[in-house]
Amino acid sequence: MKDLFVGLDLGGTWLKYGVAGADGKLLARGKKPSHGQESREVIFGVMEEAVAEMKAATADVGQLRAIGVGSPGIVDYEQGKLVGGAPNLPHWEGADIRGELGRRTGLKVYADNDANVMALAETRLGAGRGARNAIFLTLGTGIGGGILIDGELYRGSWFAGAELGHVPIKFDGRKCNCGNVGCIEQYASAPGIIQTYRELCEAAGRTCPDEVTTEHIFGVADEDKEAAETIRLTAYYLGVALSGFTNVFNPEVIVIGGGVAEAGDAFIRKVEDETKKLAMRESASRLRVVRAQMGNEAGTVGAILLAAEGYAKEKEGRA
Amino acid sequence: MKDLFVGLDLGGTWLKYGVAGADGKLLARGKKPSHGQESREVIFGVMEEAVAEMKAATADVGQLRAIGVGSPGIVDYEQGKLVGGAPNLPHWEGADIRGELGRRTGLKVYADNDANVMALAETRLGAGRGARNAIFLTLGTGIGGGILIDGELYRGSWFAGAELGHVPIKFDGRKCNCGNVGCIEQYASAPGIIQTYRELCEAAGRTCPDEVTTEHIFGVADEDKEAAETIRLTAYYLGVALSGFTNVFNPEVIVIGGGVAEAGDAFIRKVEDETKKLAMRESASRLRVVRAQMGNEAGTVGAILLAAEGYAKEKEGRA
Numbered sequence: 001m002k003d004l005f006v007g008l009d010l011g012g013t014w015l016k017y018g019v020a021g022a023d024g025k026l027l028a029r030g031k032k033p034s035h036g037q038e039s040r041e042v043i044f045g046v047m048e049e050a051v052a053e054m055k056a057a058t059a060d061v062g063q064l065r066a067i068g069v070g071s072p073g074i075v076d077y078e079q080g081k082l083v084g085g086a087p088n089l090p091h092w093e094g095a096d097i098r099g100e101l102g103r104r105t106g107l108k109v110y111a112d113n114d115a116n117v118m119a120l121a122e123t124r125l126g127a128g129r130g131a132r133n134a135i136f137l138t139l140g141t142g143i144g145g146g147i148l149i150d151g152e153l154y155r156g157s158w159f160a161g162a163e164l165g166h167v168p169i170k171f172d173g174r175k176c177n178c179g180n181v182g183c184i185e186q187y188a189s190a191p192g193i194i195q196t197y198r199e200l201c202e203a204a205g206r207t208c209p210d211e212v213t214t215e216h217i218f219g220v221a222d223e224d225k226e227a228a229e230t231i232r233l234t235a236y237y238l239g240v241a242l243s244g245f246t247n248v249f250n251p252e253v254i255v256i257g258g259g260v261a262e263a264g265d266a267f268i269r270k271v272e273d274e275t276k277k278l279a280m281r282e283s284a285s286r287l288r289v290v291r292a293q294m295g296n297e298a299g300t301v302g303a304i305l306l307a308a309e310g311y312a313k314e315k316e317g318r319a
Numbered sequence: 320m321k322d323l324f325v326g327l328d329l330g331g332t333w334l335k336y337g338v339a340g341a342d343g344k345l346l347a348r349g350k351k352p353s354h355g356q357e358s359r360e361v362i363f364g365v366m367e368e369a370v371a372e373m374k375a376a377t378a379d380v381g382q383l384r385a386i387g388v389g390s391p392g393i394v395d396y397e398q399g400k401l402v403g404g405a406p407n408l409p410h411w412e413g414a415d416i417r418g419e420l421g422r423r424t425g426l427k428v429y430a431d432n433d434a435n436v437m438a439l440a441e442t443r444l445g446a447g448r449g450a451r452n453a454i455f456l457t458l459g460t461g462i463g464g465g466i467l468i469d470g471e472l473y474r475g476s477w478f479a480g481a482e483l484g485h486v487p488i489k490f491d492g493r494k495c496n497c498g499n500v501g502c503i504e505q506y507a508s509a510p511g512i513i514q515t516y517r518e519l520c521e522a523a524g525r526t527c528p529d530e531v532t533t534e535h536i537f538g539v540a541d542e543d544k545e546a547a548e549t550i551r552l553t554a555y556y557l558g559v560a561l562s563g564f565t566n567v568f569n570p571e572v573i574v575i576g577g578g579v580a581e582a583g584d585a586f587i588r589k590v591e592d593e594t595k596k597l598a599m600r601e602s603a604s605r606l607r608v609v610r611a612q613m614g615n616e617a618g619t620v621g622a623i624l625l626a627a628e629g630y631a632k633e634k635e636g637r638a
């Protein structure tokens with residue numbers, strides 16, 4: 001019987017989940033409303049159901065050994081607990097994921113921040129496969145980050161590091177929701193890109209449709225001067241941020257995921273060009289900037305890997 | 320007989336050096352012109368003399384086991400070799416410190432970037448004593464950086480990381496010598512601070528003395544509005560940069576050294592206040608921002624620790 005691991009990818013709207021061996025190759029998967037607005041009790045109930053479903057689906061194949069969870073917010077990896085809030089899950093702060101889900105399932109539970117879990121998937125099996133030192137950024141409604149140092153996720157002294165979206169690139173720039181000024185999130189997240197487009201349209205005396213999306217902006221760039229300029233500026237802003245990460249981490253690879261990265265490889269090439277132009281020659285010479293490969297499965301597969309690696313380390317420690 | 324280690328702190332003008340046991344308590348020290356403008360041969364000759372002098376001074380106390388060297392430029396720690404240039408040592412690029420100094424002295428040689436070596440001294444014995452995760456910045460003519468991760472220096476994939484002075488904080492800011500735009504070095508190094516003061520004086524219609532120094536600016540702040548504003552802005556610029564480092568590393572401590580830090584503790588308190596105001600609450604809540612304690616000895620003592628730790632690890636590996 002094979003050792004199997006369930007991965008749970010928790011969001012404000014959906015719980016995505018899957019089951020696999022330590023290789024991360026999904027044997028079954030699913031998706032349920034997470035009821036993120038409701039109580040912890042309700043959310044844990046959804047998680048418990050998902051685990052039961054994955055267990056039933058693989059009863060003939062192997063034995064469930066552990067559960068991995070990727071959650072929004074700041075997660076104390078050592079304790080498997082939320083230590084900060086998650087805006088889209090208003091009652092989730094303080095949730096004892098390891099304790100509660102462990103009691104409900106009888107399994108060992110490993111929990112981490114959702115961006116960390118995605119970074120794990122991309123650096124083990126995706127676009128950053130094989131890297132020892134890597135940076136992962138996910139560009140969506142916000143910007144999440146993950147840092148791989150010497151092959152392991154770096155979480156910070158109290159699990160509140162790797163907030164790569166909240167690095168200022170303009171000290172007199174746009175105010176950020178986090179309280180800081182000029183964070184890269186304000187320029188390269190979807191809302192940030194849309195704001196740049198609005199500002200350019202306004203400056204050009206154009207009216208900008210109310211419901212503009214980043215897909216629209218990337219789609220019309222060939223015939224829309226302000227859209228093209230928005231993309232140029234966004235690649236530059238990202239290049240500025242990534243040049244800083246490059247000079248600090250001298251990483252082998254920077255992996256960019258999230259909805260904005262789906263704009264395509266041409267955009268990622270522009271970001272790589274800007275980064276290499278701005279970063280120090282020695283720090284950037286062997287750097288690759290690449291698009292994430294795991295797509296929507298990064299969270300689920302990363303959570304499975306988190307569980308598989310945690311389980312393996314614990315077994316080693318006991319041996 | 321005690322195991323002793325020589326530390327060499329190489330600069331463009333001076334070679335500073337000392338000798339100590341693994342505790343870093345200096346038993347003897349010295350200083351010679353480094354002849355940084357001259358050939359590698361000449362510089363290695365000065366280093367060799369310094370080692371001989373330290374050996375003679377401690378012949379009764381113990382046995383020299385290894386040499387540690389802090390050098391400007393990008394140093395491949397594994398090979399003990401310069402892999403990038405050092406502007407103040409025009410012929411130093413490519414110098415094989417381990418090979419050449421090893422041949423001349425018969426001792427094992429460990430070499431690293433000078434800021435890394437200072438970071439080691441401050442995090443082992445100075446203001447960051449005991450920290451597992453720490454950031455070190457030295458503010459002088461330029462800005463050097465060191466990163467401690469899980470108790471060890473983080474050097475990057477190819478030893479070109481930890482260039483903390485070359486992180487942009489303004490994407491449309493001052494051009495940097497490194498080719499980037501808006502690097503913190505352009506705002507918080509001594510020349511950067513002086514530039515801020517000149518700009519403020521000019522805007523106020525004042526003439527600024529040609530030979531103004533940061534000591535002057537800090538000294539006259541009580542009666543000079545532009546000087547006071549320069550200090551306020553510099554603390555803010557540093558706070559912006561440090562808020563980014565805090566959100567990325569969630570360090571226990573950030574240690575600030577170099578000539579600018581000698582402006583005093585009141586200035587460091589301002590920098591800490593700005594950092595904590597701007598960084599994410601969870602990342603900054605337990606952070607300390609402190610002034611370096613090792614002063615001029617940081618380079619020498621750090622080089623000694625580099626040698627002592629390298630020697631201990633190698634011995635362990637052989638055992």
